Amino acid sequence: MATAGKVELAKAISQKIGVTQKQATEFINSFVETVEEKLGGGDKVQLVGFGTFMTRKRESREGRRPGTGEKILIPASIVPVFKAGKGLKDKLNNR
The missing domain is CATH 1.10.1220 (Arc Repressor Mutant)
Incomplete structure (x- = not known):
């Protein structure tokens, strides 16, 4: 692909x-x-039939530093999300 x-x-x-x-x-x-x-x-951005762009809040969480295994706090953040609409899903699945 x-x-x-x-x-x-x-x-x-x-x-x-x-x-x-x-x-x-x-x-x-x-x-x-x-x-x-x-x-x-x-705001959300919605393109009917294609999909919706939006944000979500990711809560802070505990993680580990890869090199040392030390525990660290990963801070909360805002992340972008795209949710595909029915029209796009149908087109990809030849419906």
Whole structure:
């Protein structure tokens, strides 16, 4: 399975909608920046049929330092989460 990065996505978008690859890259950058801003502000970003971007709070927990086995406290953090929508799941499963 190949991995499509920003360049490959921009090329595919530019061919699909007839814009330059530079314009497609600007769109991708703007989309990512906007999602980051919304999530940073505590909002969810929902694209019906595709999925929902959201954040979750991960509580602090005890862990171990790999090299020494010493116990350490891993602090609480906010993590991004993506939940795939029904339309995306169906498309991947050819339904």
